[in-house]
Amino acid sequence: MMYGYEWDTSSTLAFATSILPILGIGLLVTLQAAAVGYAIALVFGLVLALLRRSRIRAISWTVACFTEFVRDTPLLVQLFFLYYVLPDFGIVLPAFMTGALALGLQYSAYTSEVYRGGIDAIQRGQWEAATALNLSRFQTYRDIVIPQMIPRIVPSLGNYLVSMLKETPVLSVVTVLDMLGLANMIGERTFDYLVPLSMVGLIFLPMTLICSALIHLVERALPKSGIPLR
Amino acid sequence: MTSIIRFQNVTKRFGALTVLDNFNFEVQQGEKVTLIGPSGSGKSTVLRILMTLEPFQEGKLELAGLSYHEPNGRGTFKASEKHLHKIRSNVGMVFQSFNLFPHMTVMRNIVEAPIAVLNMKRDEAETRATELLRMVGLLDKKDHYPSQLSGGQQQRVAIARALAMRPRVLLFDEPTSALDPQLVGEVLGVIRDLAREHDLTMLLVTHEMRFAREVSDRVCFFDKGRIVEQGEPEKFFTNPEQPRTREFLSSILNT
């Protein structure tokens, strides 16, 4: 029994259906973590990308090192660090927060690259035209650069949502039991891992496919109005 | 007459390459000047320096009485953003590749800067934009996006966009060279009309000789970072003095 649900090990099919509600609870956790993490990644990634273009060397350099470090080390170990080492320094974050934050941070490092690429792809002529028209740096970003960048980067940003969904299982190291974590628990209790884990794979597959399809829809629905996409 | 643009011994380098070498050049208020010269001679660089898109290393440059070296600026061309802003408010530029904002309609391309920079009311900005669009003959395209226009039409919008900021000096960098030969006429017409406005100072870089002849008060032949020869168009084209000028003109006219 788990979360008030019993399971039935009489046959594979019965087992699979009986654990579905439990996996559903885990799925909810997966989706929540991905949603919070993704929101962080979208916003913080842009902040990182802009800071990295700062004219002040110290800032752009620090940000570059930070992003590189986060990007190059495994989320698994980062999570351990945030969850079990930070408390030694008096910083205690709740488990879910830690998980979502670490996911968000890791993916900020990715999205900041996407944003950076997006900004770099804006033709020089656009910046020069903005300067010639005397637009301020802020106005240039707000009115010229970001609106042109968005349609171009939606596909890559979307792909990271899919990757993030698939990476939520590592949150179990910080005691946040997502779908895979629960499947593991069921496995530990019933000694049958194959069925719950395969079900997780089976649930993830259509989920990621649907996600990709949704991103594609968003991509098509975005007003591009002549922005060259390559 | 007063000079509105004054280059005094300006030197501009890209790394080891010296593009302008003790360059001296003046343009009077209201004058229309054409710069011609071989590729790579530094014509675009002159315009880009004026537009504050490029710094320079030595010398003195003034536009409408404003020095590009701010008195309290931080070293060579390290004028404050605020000072550059003031200089730029006197200059407009029409780029070879138009550089319209692709995500905005023609109308928004034109009103964006007046509203954001000059704090003009939207109504007023649109009224003026309408006038400008009528002038360049594109009023019916005001809700189109740049990608829906031909090159000639895009260039005309770019001209209207620059004019909307009411510059005293307008710079054109090969405004027709990215256009199909058939579309050149459209843009030429607009610039010709503009040239009649006596208060506007115009500095044009172009390879279109007919253009230089019809529009300008003075033609300057520019080579290796210096002005080799200059004069009234009629005289300049029919009877150039310098052998280098003659050679260049024949290479362009006889292909």
Next chain:
Amino acid sequence: MTSIIRFQNVTKRFGALTVLDNFNFEVQQGEKVTLIGPSGSGKSTVLRILMTLEPFQEGKLELAGLSYHEPNGRGTFKASEKHLHKIRSNVGMVFQSFNLFPHMTVMRNIVEAPIAVLNMKRDEAETRATELLRMVGLLDKKDHYPSQLSGGQQQRVAIARALAMRPRVLLFDEPTSALDPQLVGEVLGVIRDLAREHDLTMLLVTHEMRFAREVSDRVCFFDKGRIVEQGEPEKFFTNPEQPRTREFLSSILNT
């Protein structure tokens, strides 16, 4: 004289847009023909069909006696790759944007196809390439990469590359329009020399009127998928019959 190219009632559509409508056109062996006409009229399409880069929907087309509809092909223009291969071995094309292979040196750009397609020995291919490079005046650049060449030089390499396959028909699609005015001369010279070779059939699309005049035996004015008027260059330029032709010529010549 025998026709080497023969379009018979060829119709070509892009979706709903009919670009060629019952198009009839012949070119004789050794003839040099220039196609001119407004943008979008279908000039490039004619060349691209000949190069088998585009299929067409109706009519009959022959090149050097080979029909583009293979007798046993699978429906409209579904000739087998082998048959297309045979057609293409008679045609070469020089593209507006050169389309050199950026990862190969000039020499390799030229010898690659003779070696891979004609199974020529490397030695022989290089000897021929050397000759061709001397002809286009670029022997000293043989180990450069395309990105290290100017546009005019790239275009000359593209011509040498096409010639290395010994085509009987050579197609040029605006070979100079991507070049700076000063570089046009280089390419023009090479094409002019080529035109002297009597056996080579040439079909040129260009906006350079001087070009058309000097090189070609016949000029065709092409509009809306049909040939409106054609004739010898002298007659064509000085005294065109059709009002549409006159209008077009004046729009091009008087900008």
Next chain:
Amino acid sequence: MTWMQYLAPLLKGAQITVIISLASIVLGTILAFAAGIARTSSNPIVSGIAFVYIVLFRGTPLLVQLFWFYYALPLIGISFNPITTGIMTLSLLTGAFGAEVVRGALLAVPVSQYEAARALNFSKTYTLWHIFMPQAVVEMMPAFGNLAVQNLKDTALVSLISIADLTFQAQSLRNITLDSATVYTLTLVGYFIIALGLMLIVRLIEMKLRRGAAFSRSAHS
């Protein structure tokens, strides 16, 4: 125990991590090319198989894949040792992601290059390998660099199938010493250094490919 003494076991783990990572990057790249090219094939069966492979491995979590290969396949008699299983799984994953990179880079070669090749009568295979590939490979390098680092990070999960990689050694050390802060700091630094090494290799390859001025970026604009 001081941090110096942690180094020996961590280095041993790092060695395993590097081996698994390098091997699976190499194999994954080969798979990526096979599947990426297959995806652009006009034969629906070939491109279909590649599509299913890519969707399957991109769409499911690595943990599930590892479990399947290590604990489930032996039940039907197919069994590989842990290192082989780790390398195999990671290669398949990297291959699936890399396939999209390869496909994208091939599609990004300008059509005009295809037309030029056709005008010169090159065969399809010849065009793919001698015209498209050399140009596409250069464009792929940055993306493959990212995949290599991703792959490195994914190796952290192979401790599940009892491979004594860097993460595993860190966990064991912590178990004995209960000194999480030091162990994890060293571990993070370890991964960072390996990642930098990988990036360096990728850069070197890229520089080699971009040799001369052949790809000074403006080449095909």
Next chain:
Amino acid sequence: VTLDDVKSAGYVQGATANEVPYGYMKEDGSAAGIGPDVAVAVFKRMGVNEVNWTVTPFGTLIPGLKARRFAFAAAEQNISPERCKQVTFTEPNSSYGEGLLVKKGNPKKLTTYADIAKDPSLKVAVVSGANNIDFLRAVGVKDNQIIIIQANADALSTVQTRADAYAATELTVSKLAEGGKDVEQVRPFTDPIVDGKPVRNYGGFAFRPEDKDLHDAFNKALVEFRKTDDYKKILTSYGLSEESIKAAAAKNVADLCAGK
């Protein structure tokens, strides 16, 4: 795998989980702990001089056995009726009670698992895959009070910050209390009562049911070995008491599997 296979190969593949002191990996990469040490001694007596160790997460011991990843598991897994359905156990090798790790000073005054059930605001951590979770549930602790951690080493930080207690076996708890600051083992501790009896664990070696021959040979050698002083020396060196050693010998595997 049969005994003959093992003998002709000269070594046997064993597995243990990373749990001090039952079975773990030392810094030099070799395995140690009650399970591994006894297993090595028993195999030596059987004429097998080498054991190759795999260290794997506790939860994957049984899947690994089933997948033929190793011949036996030496992690002092509690011999329970459910596990007996999956694998074949040897006679008990050790016996141990339960324990609780808490913050220094035991601020919540916990003395047994049932105390946690009484106050729903309390949280208790257990390690993933361990059977302590069953005992906690049996005394009425709710799912939302339980935090699942991945390794014993995580317990120290968890008890400091995010949970009020860590439930594990008495030996694990005492090792953690020894090594960590600001934590202590609950003493005196009352073992939880499940099905009317105080819980006591009996750890044994697990084999695949198919490998009956190897299991039987090992089991026989183990029973012999349990009578020696060497055996006692190993167990006491890891902190087991004389009573616990006796208690293990007093039970037999058949009864444990039958739930008696």
